[in-house]
Amino acid sequence: MTALLPWSATMIAPNEDFNGAPLLRKEFALADGHGLPVKAILRATSFGVFEASINGRPVGEDVLSPGWSAYEWRLRYRSYDVTHLLEPVNVVGAALGNGWYRGNLSWNGNSAFYGSELAFLGQLDIEFADGFVQTVSTDSTWQSGPSATFANDLYNGQTIDARLVTDAWTESGFDPKSWVGVHALDFDTARLTEPISPPVVRNEVLKPVDIFTSPSGKTLVDFGQNLVGWIRFTVQGKRGDTISVRHAEVLEDGELGVRPLRTAQATDTLLLSGGQDFFEPTFTFHGFRYAEVSGWPGELTADSLEAVVVHSALERTGTFECSNSLVNQLHRNVVWGLKGNFLDLPTDCPQRNERLGWTGDIAVFAPTAAYLYDVKDFLQDWLLDLAAEQKAADGMVPFTVPDILKYEEHPKEFPAPESTALWSEAAVWVPWALWEGYGDRDVLRRQYESMTAHTRRVEGLLSDTGLWDQGFQFGDWLDPDAAPDQPWNSKADKGVVATACLYRTARITSQTASILGHTEDAGHFSDLADRVRAAFNTHYVGPDGTILSDCTTVYALALAFDVLDGGDERTFAGNRLAELVSRNGYRVSTGFAGTPFITWALSESGHLEDAYRLLLEEQCPSWLYPVTMGASTVWERWDSMLPDGSINQGEMTSFNHYALGAVADWLHKVVGGIRPLEPGYAKVLYAPKPGHGIHWAKTSLVTPHGTVASEWHLQEGGEYEFSVTVPDGVTAEIDVPSMPRQEVGSGTHTFRTSGLVLAGEGK
Template sequence: MERLTAGRLRTEYLDDPLGIDVSAPRLGWIAVANHRGAKQTAYRLLVATDQKTLDLDLGNLWDSGKIESEESQHIVYEGTELVSGQCAYWKVQLWDEAGNGGNWSSTAMWSMGLLARDQWQGSWIGLKNDHKPTKEQPKPSIYLRRDFQVRKGVKRATAYATALGLYRLYLNGKRVGNDVFSPEWTDYHVRTQYQTYDVTGLLQEGDNAAGATLGQGWYAGYIGMYGFQKYGMDPSFLLQLNIEYEDGTTDCLVTDEDWKASHGPIVSSDLQMGETVDARLEMPGWNGLSFDDSAWVCVDIMYDYRGWLVSQMSRTIRVTETRQPVEIRPLQDGRVIIDMGQNMAGWIAVTLTGEPGARCTFKFGEVLDDNGQLYTDNLRLARQIDTYVCRGGTAETFEPTFTYHGFRYVEASGAGFAIDDVMGIVVHSDLPVAGELETSHPLVNQLISNIRWTQRANFMSVPTDCPQRDERHGWTGDAQIFAPTAAYNMDVAAFFAKWLVDLEDAQQPTGAFTDFAPFIFGPKTEFDNDFTYTHTASSGWADAPIIVAWSMYETYGDKKILSKHYEAMKKWVGFNWKQFPGGIRKDVPQYGDWLSVNERPFEEVIAEFGRMVSHHSTTPYDIFSTAYMAYNAKLLSDIAGVLGMTADQALYAKRFAMIRQSFIEQFVDEQGSIKGDTQTAYAMALEMDLLPDYLRSAVLEKLVSKIEQAGGMATTGFHGTKFLMSVLTKNGHAELAYRLLLREAYPSWLYSVNQGATTIWERWDGWTKDGGFQDPGMNSFSHFAFGSVGEWLYRNVGGIDRDPSEPGYRKLLIRPRINGRLTSARCTYDSLYGPVKTDWQLIQGEFRLEVIIPANVSALVYIPSVEGSDVLEDDTLAIAARNVELLGREDGCSVYRIASGTYRFVSVYGGTNYKS
């Protein structure tokens, strides 16, 4: 039997992070072994200042000693206090269920950042520009450089860099790092992130050169949906390059008045509007040695930054994939349409030829109109146009630097190129893939792909609503309903930890959270010709900090994310209670169940409920808002319990009960009818536990009846859809949930798939055969909200869920919900404790399941079977198999508890088989 070893060592969820600013970071690993029942019973951690010391099995920073524990995550460093710039190398040894010690793991490391503000020695530099940007002419990028000397015997060189705006850093002509948009979007009034790079290998003895390019980014360009918005007028740059020598001495290169600046070939650049590059203005070698910068000007010393400088503790935005077009189709006037075959976020790189000064234009869009032309009406103020001015002569390659687009199609003009000369560049926050799911149904598989691609396009430092139009906000309502799906698709622990800080930074003095973060103050907006709103404190949106933090706790078992934001959560719940002490929230306007489908003529609905409904939500606002107010009180009580705040736990449990009672009295009658009589109202009440027990079955019947009366159709919007499938499945109507999943008529998930969608649409009816395009003012074709069904797919088709008795996937629930319309599914989920796999098939009346449970993890497994028939595990009766314990029967399934390992179950399936 092989020994238990530790793998995938991470620090604060990251692989070998540099420049962190957590003084006592949390360490984690997975236990690795192939035999059944493998379990960690103890561990020993060593942390050392260098690899040589660690190789001697010495921990001169920390030796934990042998710790009797099954825990392998969130292990807090308890060694010697760490200082700025310090490196820490670590490894771990495990003991297994038999008490045998395994081999030491491979080495992981982290380094500390600059832990105090006064350790930053440089000045913010840039080049002031009084030009006010326009859509057609954003500001140009700025080029910075300086020469410097390096002495012999460099031991280590570390660059700490950031900008107000975006930067690309170079040393001796070579790019530093591979992140594409740094620093990432924060509320610059509050904090800016810096990045840390090990640049030891880029320096040389003697002459060296540093260079940087600055873009407007989120700081000084168009952001949001209000036209030109800015945190500041001009980007600026800050660099500190610390050089350590073998003899113990140090040097430090910083940004100061000795740097020079110039404009260059990027003559305009903006994240929303696009980028223009004039190749005739190229400056070969500008960021390397022996460049003549006599025509450059001295930099401007910019204003000192007053916010927090913090280390980036999340994975950076990077190029994650390249794709070739599937077709280039000529149009009239020399234009062509490039079809990438996939709606995505990023840009294209093009190798082309043209005369000197020839202007090549690339316009980006998600779809084509009925005439095969690029459709851009839905971009609103965003242009998404890149322009390249040729230098002429030989073939040249254009690729933008400081912009990105949401697109599948590109209309190109003014250049000659072939299909092999174009490459699509896919860009997003580079989060590790966590889950994969493939079924026997090709349309469901495309839906799963669409959900994943929509997440990729919109996880761009923050969870944006869309990647194409003049918005791209971190909308909270969209993100909170999608967060569990996001966590199945990717490792989002550090990503959402960063965004929760953005949410708290945006919290208002009243305690109200905003509807998107980072928050941008915009003008008040007309709402249904009557009301105005300011994107603050909206139910279902501003509730996101509590809901997302709880979701991350459930997924990763992370108590710190709860404690860090606990006071902010209390302020939000207190804000609601102060405004609505009677327990009914009835302020208008709200968003409500955004983009739901009218279940009856809207004229009837508005006549009955007046201002409590809108065209976007026929579930009355008071129902919707009160439900969320109750739900938040309940979650905060649960959070207080996890944190040991017993008095708070009781207080918020009492508050939940009071709001719940008000909800029942005001909105629910004795027959189980709920005000509004919408699918969403019934689904929310059931899922959020807002009903007395004696009415739950009646309310469930109302919900099922509403769906059947609508022709087996879901009419829910963003939020109702999140709850609908779960409520049906947990309450004995999994078959109806499958019918909704597999429905192909409008409205449904598969309707858009059948129209050729490769991402999730913002609206059920983004385009229909009968109506064409919806209102271009709000019609994104890459919007992840309705993709929240992904959570249901992983849990019920893939069959992988966590046991509700414990967060973090240390205990698993393996329960594929079998429906004969699907005959097989393969699913993997790389949990915090290691990869889980299921592979099930229905074959000639048999149900077959292979399941793999990682070491140090156990699972409950539900095997659909005919009562009284035998269930086999690898040709043995399951009840006699090793590490398999029969617990009984439930809902037509034999239920087993299994330890880690690989298992193969076979049972007689008593359901109905359908063609898929």
Template sequence: MSTTAISIKRIRCESYESSLGISHSAPRLSWELEGDAVDWLQTKYTVRVIRGTDVEEASVETAQSTFVDWPSRPLQSRERVTIELRLTGSDGLDTAWKSFEIETGLIQREDWTAQLVGGEKQAQDGPKRPFRLRSSFLCPAEFRQARLYITAHGIYEPYINGIRVGEALLEPGWTDYRFMLRYGTHDVTDLVKRGETNTIGAWLGEGWYSGRLGFRDGVRNVYGTELGLLAQLEIDGKVVASTGEDWSWSYGNIVASELMDGETFDSQISDDWDSTESWNTVVDLPFPSEALVSAEAAPVHVMEQITAKSIATTPSGKTVVDFGQNFAGLLQILGEPSNKSGELVLRYAEVMEHGELGTRPLRAAKATDRIVLGGSVRGYRSKFTTHGFRYMEVTGWSDITVNDVVGLVISSLPRRTGYFECSHKLLNRLHQNVVYSTLANTISLPTDCPQRDERLGWTGDIQVFAPTLNFLFDSSGFLRDWLKDLYEAQKSLDGIVPIIVPTLPIENLQRASQAAWGDASAITPWDLYMSSGDTEVLRDQYPSMCLWLEEGVIRDPVTGLWTRDKPQLGDWLDPKAPPSLPGRGSTDPFLVADAYLVYVTRKVGLVAKVLGESAAAEKWDVEARRLLDAFHDNYVTRNNRLVSDSQSAFALLLHFDLVDPNKPDQRDVFSKRLEELVVRDFWQVATGFVGTPIILHTLVKHGMLHHAYRMLLARDCPSWLSPVLLGATTIWERWDSMLADGSINPGNMTSFNHYALGAVAEFLHSVVAGLSPLSPGWKTILIKPQPGGDLTWAKASHHSPYGLAECQWRIEAEQLFVTAVIPPNCTARVELPGVSEEVGSGIHDFNVPWVADARWPPEIVQPEFSRPVDKDWVRG
């Protein structure tokens, strides 16, 4: 018998978003379910692997439905198989069959017969002009399928018969090209003309491979000086076109295109792929030495279109288009300028300052596109550059309207998985700001910012933000690919985890061994394991974790803690630090570093335990206890005072559980002092880069929910809501990136699109709405909403590896109403006032008496308190 109450929604292999062109010969399978059957658990799965007429079938009695072993013999290159899957539930009924196709790419290097080819050698001390490469081939009259395998040293955009192939942007993305080069696989069956001669080609730009990277003047040619294309088109497995000596190259209508500076486009130059003019013989280049792999991460692609909201004239007479939302991506032109000659200049910025475009935060990034008029520009969008912007200043188009342009939000994240909403409109805007900053900083890799002369993969940023990222989006393939680069770079640097990945050949960046930043090697894989349930991510990264602790951490030879001979970033961007000195905060940076060291040593011991490495687990646990003793000797007095009397210091010790096990009252002393500091600072954020993501959780964990909510809802700067009240549509690098008088913060580091401080969204999901994983991969779920402040309702949902999980609550007439949605094959623990129970899958409603927190709102009790208090601060 079969059931309609449960169905298989989605099958997936490994962490690939697309199953076309995978690099795994024995990919593990996972499946997501949908349906509202109560207490449904999987007891068996039956899988068929169909190769033509060959059908293999196997049944496995297990509840496992994520990352199950490949059920057949290994796949070969180019092999396409059909998977059919059926599940049996605890009710004894079977689901309907679900089909899924997998096709491998070119798994072996020997599968590549193409050569790497390029154009003429260009100057190494400046930008390289993009160019086109092309060839032709005769297509057979009858065939089943056509595949294009393609990659480049540089950024490519492929075409067949003048039609763009696929929708991916900025391919192959930014990896450390010394070790790994991604290739794309495209189904071009419908693009080739049967029985005719076809044209295949690609645009090629410098991109990350040889373009300018990093701060100020940056560095060029990090990975090489010669741009090259590697392409192989196969029809029914036979190569009919591949890059080689029969290809030719030509410059086209893109005069210049740099990632940070912008693109120059000449509309007067033809873009005809079949023209016979100005095409030259290609130059052979050495075949790539790095590993050729298909990316588990999705390619950069358009996620959303943003229409222009208004057009204004500045005091200096400039025309500025406002899109109403700060984002990262591209501009696309929909109209045609009335003037048909001259030059159209487009300058981009995130903010306006005193009525003019605020470009100073861009530093050395020009962020300017130029279009030579004379031909059609309708439909134009840049190929090899991106911008972070809300505002666009236009010169040379006097009659532009809001309908003439559109913004394209781009990202490498494949799909949105997490949502949040509540009764407080400013918190909703804050959460939306987090989402847009997430998208802006996931263009090929996790970056710090998308607009200025930086856009680098700072390890510390993703270390604090990963739990939020993992909830909001399907990030498993994205982070797995990035972590591979981290480990490869680490091995080349004698165990040091560079503070940016991919690393750049800048000594103070490569060999700056930094706690919290380098600790991403251990913490981020664990966070990914918790969200995905994939033990292999721990197994793959465990050598990196050990290498970090054994060789990367530069230690004091006596204590084993961090040496004081090298500086630490510490609680970076503490709001009390001066704008010009963002590292001069309230907390001793070595206390921060050593707190992380104890915590991460414990974490690596836990990873070893999960992997079954019991001896290693014991070794790391013993080391963590020794380090904890040394930590207390260095930073804690006999009376339980800390050398840094700051919110971040106490939050780190409490959140990382660094209390002395021999002093049972120490935790209470620490939490009491933290409370005093929070009240002393009027519930404003007084923590920096590492303290801010944990401060609210620490307060709640230690019985101070009322203080957590007052800090969350504070409006005075520094606070999460102060930028929102100033009109922020993304998360700022500083709480005061924009000052109240409309001036940009004078500091040199002033970005209006940084996701790190947006890690507070994880608190919104797990505490305010009450939805979080209790075991890896959301197999068991915690439903524990903790209402506070003046909120009357909240809800969060997450598309987990098993299916949709959701928690929503509302308070009415002194009753708390909670609805929990638990996906099939999962269970949940429900913790509510007077309720603590385990439930299975399905929709569950709860109704319990609600008593408002008598401590709300917390107030300062001082006989001579003269600070004016905003009575409206708590309102939504």
């Protein structure tokens, strides 16, 4: 087939629901008289999640397909080459689950936001040796029946009755006595879209590191790593007996710490058949390090079960390592946080009754993500959902994408939504991070309408003063000085935060317009940036340089976004920021808005030693405090777990939240020293800035032009040795302490110098 045939398939639903886990099948014979099949492509999607098979064999390695998109406008399908699976007589099968389409979503306990019926759409096009094409599509001739799954939900888990497990339905000649028909649903195939993003797959397997008994007598399993996925095992026990597996991220008082999960049950259940049963609950996923196992027949050992790590299939591109073991663990935590929350879309957390695509988290984390993994396609796909939701909301970027909150009653803390600083900025900041990381203009072209629509909408929200100081704002969310039950109550003035964010957004939108040749737009958004900057400095910056609310976040944003008028103002802001950081004992005092930018603001304003001390502080709140408490992912709150081992009493207490891990971008580009001088690292700046507490660092990055790698070491007496590897066709500028700036070409270059004094040395 030189091209895929037009859609002829019908979206079909089973005539009975079968506990929310129906099976669908169609038996057919290959067409005669055309030779052997030379190519067979199955395209499939569903309302809910699906697992497709031909003759009982999976058509692909993906799980939880088609994932979660803005279903109202974009339903993605997957394509599979199934030529090798075909036989003279075949059975195409599909198992369905509730998934995001019909399962529980968000914290209100509601479900079925997109529809009440599960359904499947599939089209198998088979090309024969003589060019003839046979098409087998979903239609009214398919049959539906029950599976062994009695319950399935992403938040609550999956229940399987092994007594009902059978492969007979996947075989030709099956007699479907207990099966019923299907019916067609009204569906416009124009909603179908081929995914840009990679599928969700099983990525790795972890074995238990410990199995022990809790104080109350429960059997607990520790996998040694907070992960996302499920537990699978093979077991044999008494017919009708039940094994239950409940998941959680942490322990509290030696027991499974389930309170942070809120109403999510996170429990999988297997009813035994009496024979050897294999159990893998693929219609759910959990965020967990620990599992409580009950009902296990005989002795539970480390060989009895394994944890399957599940996330989107992403290629690792960036690495970082240094002499400080705690920083290395912090970096590993950032990586695992990304893996756990990049399951089909960028979520805030993977474990409690939420797991939504919050826009603010990825707005600040995108540069870090684009260094660690090749996330261009993954985030481009999500940005298309953002643009679809935004277009339907007259240019407003919602809090979450896909946006199911539009169907919910908003809590009193979140009034009727409007464009919101930093969160809605994802429409502009995420594509810009992808542009800088990969240098692909198509990303900007695809998102240009979305970027400009957001910026114009916020322009219309400004008050008469030219400030973005009206309406609801999350502000510096989760300020560590706020009460656990008041995450919005930050020190930073919300108008200062919002106006600074808009200035950065207007500048980026103007630059994007210039890159794409939209000269008039470029001028408009440049003028907007100038007006916002003038208003910020007029109304928020005092005569002595003090910024309204005089706290670390406002100075960090003003410096990082370059919103201040002149050199004197920047100098004052840098000095004041360093003073506030020092006065706080180098413990973190910023929330979601300030944290990703504070080390940048310090190091770029001449206070590198303060940035290092802030990074390396171990007392709570700090980046390294969770590491000292045994964290293996980044926490939502600086004190998600208190020093006595108890869990923070706030209702929002996730132990796998990547937003505060955005500091890794500074580790990569300042401590490691690799930055793009041109988008996509077509030209590279190597400018590591060593500081006290780290004596060597190395980092590497697979760029669109090849691998860039660097390493530096400090010896006693101030001797400094460093090397950088530059790929073919790329030049690098070297800007290191105690040496003149210079340019080098491809190859590996090694330098030595002496007399270097570390930032923070002697303090």
